[in-house]
Amino acid sequence: MPLIDVRHIAKSFKVQDVKNSGFKNFFNPSYRIENAVKDISFQVNRGEIVGYIGPNGAGKSTTIKMLTGILVPSEGEIVINGIIPHRNRKEHAKQIGVVFGQRSQLWWELPVADSLNLLRHIYKVSEKDFKRNMELFQEILSINEFIQTPVRQLSLGQRMRADIAASLIHNPRILFLDEPTIDLDIVVKEKIRDFIKTINEEQKVTVILTTHDVGDIEKLCDRTVVIDHGELIFDGKLEQMKSYYGNYRTLIVDIPDLQADLTMKSVEVMKIEGTKRWLRFNKEEISPSVIVSQIMSKYEIDDFTVEEQQIEAVIKQIYEDSVNVKKLRSEERGGEPAMTKAVQDEKRSVSV
Numbered sequence: 001m002p003l004i005d006v007r008h009i010a011k012s013f014k015v016q017d018v019k020n021s022g023f024k025n026f027f028n029p030s031y032r033i034e035n036a037v038k039d040i041s042f043q044v045n046r047g048e049i050v051g052y053i054g055p056n057g058a059g060k061s062t063t064i065k066m067l068t069g070i071l072v073p074s075e076g077e078i079v080i081n082g083i084i085p086h087r088n089r090k091e092h093a094k095q096i097g098v099v100f101g102q103r104s105q106l107w108w109e110l111p112v113a114d115s116l117n118l119l120r121h122i123y124k125v126s127e128k129d130f131k132r133n134m135e136l137f138q139e140i141l142s143i144n145e146f147i148q149t150p151v152r153q154l155s156l157g158q159r160m161r162a163d164i165a166a167s168l169i170h171n172p173r174i175l176f177l178d179e180p181t182i183d184l185d186i187v188v189k190e191k192i193r194d195f196i197k198t199i200n201e202e203q204k205v206t207v208i209l210t211t212h213d214v215g216d217i218e219k220l221c222d223r224t225v226v227i228d229h230g231e232l233i234f235d236g237k238l239e240q241m242k243s244y245y246g247n248y249r250t251l252i253v254d255i256p257d258l259q260a261d262l263t264m265k266s267v268e269v270m271k272i273e274g275t276k277r278w279l280r281f282n283k284e285e286i287s288p289s290v291i292v293s294q295i296m297s298k299y300e301i302d303d304f305t306v307e308e309q310q311i312e313a314v315i316k317q318i319y320e321d322s323v324n325v326k327k328l329r330s331e332e333r334g335g336e337p338a339m340t341k342a343v344q345d346e347k348r349s350v351s352v
């Protein structure tokens with residue numbers, strides 16, 4: 001049985017229509033329904049680290065809030081280790097740790113040590129477990145450097161380390177992290193990644209994290225779930241994602257004629273820098289040699305290279321809600337769940 005079972009959840013918000021929010025409509029405001037999450041299902045097994053990613057406004061935080069019991073799904077059902085989060089918040093709180101990157105759960109005026117001590121009493125953590133956890137927090141997060149400092153005086157990196165420690169003080173089985181490395185420098189990012197990896201490997205803590213950082217995904221996530229406009233568009237291993245989105249390549253051509261018009265079917269001009277142009281194409285639809293010969297029939301080419309699709313580029317495209325993602329959603333999925341498509345791709349061992 002999966003540890004986290006999410007079935008057909010949806011979440012809608014009623015929001016006031018800003019277009020009609022003038023004085024005339026003051027006494028009679030109009031509303032629209034914002035469907036933040038639409039029919040999302042996935043399961044997570046114990047010990048997995050899942051990257052939950054997608055462009056801004058895709059519905060990531062809304063999902064995390066439903067998983068933690070903060071929000072009640074408008075439709076569908078979530079069962080986590082036998083508990084329905086919003087129905088049994090108290091019991092659920094004991095089994096989860098939560099970190100929202102942009103908000104602290106610590107007491108602003110208190111030194112970190114006092115906050116951790118308070119949480120220890122709230123959750124009734126034994127002396128032995130508390131001591132062991134504090135040693136681990138020091139070993140990987142170097143928490144002693146700022147343990148006596150009031151939270152309001154911490155740097156963002158220190159605050160995040162303190163928040164992560166606080167979320168794990170009660171040895172939860174599951175950790176939800178919403179943008180845990182946002183705006184942090186690379187040294188702190190690495191510390192946090194090491195820490196997540198350690199608690200996952202040594203204590204089998206299951207982790208779901210949302211992030212905009214490709215490094216977090218590459219270093220931590222066995223599996224990625226991608227959502228866009230509130231819908232699940234991919235669920236699988238990073239490598240599967242590469243082959244799923246991997247039909248795209250970039251041809252970099254150097255054309256001295258700055259006015260050259262490279263409008264072509266199945267080719268998209270992604271970037272222009274001086275005489276260089278980056279042309280993205282689907283290798284199933286057109287080959288680079290055909291593109292080059294079409295260009296050469298009109299213009300002189302000084303140089304050209306074909307770039308392989310890097311995983312960073314794939315993820316970047318997803319974050320940027322690129323044409324690529326939209327195209328796959330509308331043309332290739334044809335209503336079929338993305339996960340099925342990815343698994344089929346793997347079975348067919350589609351080459352990248």
Ligand SMILES: Nc1ncnc2c1ncn2[C@@H]1O[C@H](COP(=O)(O)OP(=O)(O)OP(=O)(O)O)[C@@H](O)[C@H]1O
Pocket residue numbers: 013014015034035036054055056057058059060061062063
């Ligand atoms: N409380 C709310 N009331 C109304 N609309 C909301 C509320 N919370 C989220 N939304 C809307 O739901 C959609 C999804 O928001 P959500 O914060 O879940 O996205 P996200 O993927 O976490 O985005 P980001 O990466 O920018 O944080 C957005 O259009 C957002 O404006």
